[in-house]
Amino acid sequence: MSTQVVSADLLETEVEKRRNFAIISHPDAGKTTLTEKLLLYGGAIHEAGAVKARRAQRHATSDWMEMEQQRGISITSTVLQFDYRDRRINLLDTPGHQDFSEDTYRTLAAADNAVMLEDAAKGLEPQTLKLFEVCKMRSLPIFTFFNKMDRPAREPLELLDEIEQVLGLQTYAVNWPIGMGDRFRGVFDRRKHQFHLFERTAHGSKEAGVTVLDLGDPRIEELLGDQDLYYQFKEELEMIEEIGPELDLEAVHAGKMTPVFFGSAMTNFGVQLFLDAFLDYALKPSPRTSTIGEVQPTTEDFTGFVFKLQANMDPKHRDRIAFVRVCSGKFEKDMVVNHARLGKNVRLSHPQKLFAQGRQSLEEAFPGDVIGLNNPGVFAIGDTIYQGKKLEYEGIPCFSPELFAYLRNPNPSKFKQFHKGVTELREEGAVQIMFSADEAKRDPILAAVGQLQFEVVQFRLQNEYNVETRLEMLPYSVARWVDGGWEALEKVGRLFNTVTVKDSWGRPVLLFRNEWNAQQVEGENPELKLSKTAPVVAGKEPEDL
Numbered sequence: 326m327s328t329q330v331v332s333a334d335l336l337e338t339e340v341e342k343r344r345n346f347a348i349i350s351h352p353d354a355g356k357t358t359l360t361e362k363l364l365l366y367g368g369a370i371h372e373a374g375a376v377k378a379r380r381a382q383r384h385a386t387s388d389w390m391e392m393e394q395q396r397g398i399s400i401t402s403t404v405l406q407f408d409y410r411d412r413r414i415n416l417l418d419t420p421g422h423q424d425f426s427e428d429t430y431r432t433l434a435a436a437d438n439a440v441m442l443e444d445a446a447k448g449l450e451p452q453t454l455k456l457f458e459v460c461k462m463r464s465l466p467i468f469t470f471f472n473k474m475d476r477p478a479r480e481p482l483e484l485l486d487e488i489e490q491v492l493g494l495q496t497y498a499v500n501w502p503i504g505m506g507d508r509f510r511g512v513f514d515r516r517k518h519q520f521h522l523f524e525r526t527a528h529g530s531k532e533a534g535v536t537v538l539d540l541g542d543p544r545i546e547e548l549l550g551d552q553d554l555y556y557q558f559k560e561e562l563e564m565i566e567e568i569g570p571e572l573d574l575e576a577v578h579a580g581k582m583t584p585v586f587f588g589s590a591m592t593n594f595g596v597q598l599f600l601d602a603f604l605d606y607a608l609k610p611s612p613r614t615s616t617i618g619e620v621q622p623t624t625e626d627f628t629g630f631v632f633k634l635q636a637n638m639d640p641k642h643r644d645r646i647a648f649v650r651v652c653s654g655k656f657e658k659d660m661v662v663n664h665a666r667l668g669k670n671v672r673l674s675h676p677q678k679l680f681a682q683g684r685q686s687l688e689e690a691f692p693g694d695v696i697g698l699n700n701p702g703v704f705a706i707g708d709t710i711y712q713g714k715k716l717e718y719e720g721i722p723c724f725s726p727e728l729f730a731y732l733r734n735p736n737p738s739k740f741k742q743f744h745k746g747v748t749e750l751r752e753e754g755a756v757q758i759m760f761s762a763d764e765a766k767r768d769p770i771l772a773a774v775g776q777l778q779f780e781v782v783q784f785r786l787q788n789e790y791n792v793e794t795r796l797e798m799l800p801y802s803v804a805r806w807v808d809g810g811w812e813a814l815e816k817v818g819r820l821f822n823t824v825t826v827k828d829s830w831g832r833p834v835l836l837f838r839n840e841w842n843a844q845q846v847e848g849e850n851p852e853l854k855l856s857k858t859a860p861v862v863a864g865k866e867p868e869d870l
């Protein structure tokens with residue numbers, strides 16, 4: 326196999342240039358709006374509204390199945406790439422809303438930074454918390470943006486306190502708001518000691534008009550036209566300067582401190598300040614742990630791993646795309662690489678760059694980028710591809726499912742197709758498959774983090790394998806893997822308010838009706854160690870169905 330020669334300087338420059346992140350948020354916090362405004366600054370779109378319009382179009386179709394049939398099951402998590410200043414930014418879109426699935430978590434495995442977007446009126450919400458936990462596992466740097474300051478919001482100090490108390494993250498406010506709701510006048514940028522006063526624009530479809538004044542400029546009080554507001558702002562600023570910590574980039578990069586921003590994505594206020602600071606503080610593509618140790622992105626040999634598979638994005642082709650995060654070296658179209666799990670060579674032809682729902686072919690890519698590869702069944706989640714020295718990246722763990730259902734095949738003559746379909750969908754990572762510990766119950770249990778995963782599985786079994794299935798929901802909502810496996814479980818003896826099932830690798834998993842039951846079992850059995858995630862078992866295929 327020919328290995329390409331890439332100049333070390335080129336790699337260094339390209340890695341230095343890249344910043345990659347995913348947005349974690351709860352539905353309605355403003356992710357679509359913020360994404361759009363970021364693209365606006367990146368020049369990727371010229372007028373905000375494009376992304377939104379497409380989303381509205383999608384949502385106008387009330388029936389999900391109908392919608393998905395039209396789109397050919399394109400539960401799109403897209404990768405948006407744009408340039409801003411001298412940087413190339415990759416925004417990995419995490420599916421949310423009704424599209425929430427294990428892919429949302431997996432996307433975070435490919436990210437180097439996360440932006441935690443919160444509605445300032447609400448603060449931390451459940452979906453954000455779940456996603457935060459995954460970021461925490463990877464110690465990702467987290468940047469917090471409090472959105473919707475143009476509406477009545479919670480007190481900024483209280484919002485910071487919540488992050489510290491609930492997430493255990495130190496906060497450093499990079500900018501500080503002046504007022505909120507109708508009295509939102511702008512923000513004070515602590516980096517440059519400047520006030521950015523906000524001019525309300527019609528829905529912020531263009532870059533926002535801003536008046537910038539230095540701290541100490543006598544015009545500020547007059548321009549604010551509201552003494553109380555000014556004094557309140559001054560008091561708060563003094564307080565955070567006095568008692569708040571200094572910005573510590575090492576702590577930010579270790580996921581221990583979060584830089585905080587206030588703004589309003591809709592009116593396009595504070596977005597550029599955020600983007601500028603984010604680019605200065607964010608982590609560049611970082612080294613990744615592999616079987617041969619840490620791999621630096623500037624390592625000459627190309628390596629990457631598959632973090633997501635997507636079937637039939639394009640109804641005309643009904644193909645499958647494997648999303649690969651480039652970890653080191655330079656990717657080039659048509660290059661031949663080693664496939665670590667299969668131990669064979671694969672030619673990477675027809676690579677695609679993904680921008681929203683459009684696709685462009687791609688000639689080259691660098692660490693921090695994501696490429697879409699046609700996947701004629703060779704790739705599974707977590708697969709490593711490499712040139713040079715053999716290595717495998719840490720797999721992507723199984724995340725705690727919250728919905729469980731028996732999948733029944735009412736027609737025994739379809740057993741073969743059913744078996745094949747479920748096996749392949751499991752391989753793709755469309756859903757986790759578990760089994761009852763009771764050998765007599767042979768039907769697979771589908772375990773998912775979002776309802777959509779069930780719908781996808783049933784729909785694809787019907788469409789691609791011609792099997793009609795029935796779902797029988799199970800009354801559990803919490804799953805925990807048992808550290809130490811069956812042996813550890815046997816030691817603790819009988820447990821109440823839980824059932825034991827097996828995952829695809831035969832490992833014991835406890836299912837609970839609710840979080841409270843799980844905590845109770847943990848409390849009563851301190852020797853029992855339970856985990857919310859489980860590592861993929863490297864080099865071992867899952868048990869047969």
Ligand code: G4P
Pocket residue numbers: 350351352353354355356357358359377472473474475476588589590591592
């Ligand atoms: P999501 O992707 O996180 O679900 O949120 P999305 O951007 O769709 O925003 C959810 C709603 O919040 C939208 O209103 C959006 O306009 C609004 N929004 C987003 N950012 C801001 C902000 O900074 N200030 C205010 N006041 N509202 C904001 P909608 O009524 O659902 O849609 P639309 O009719 O406004 O498009």
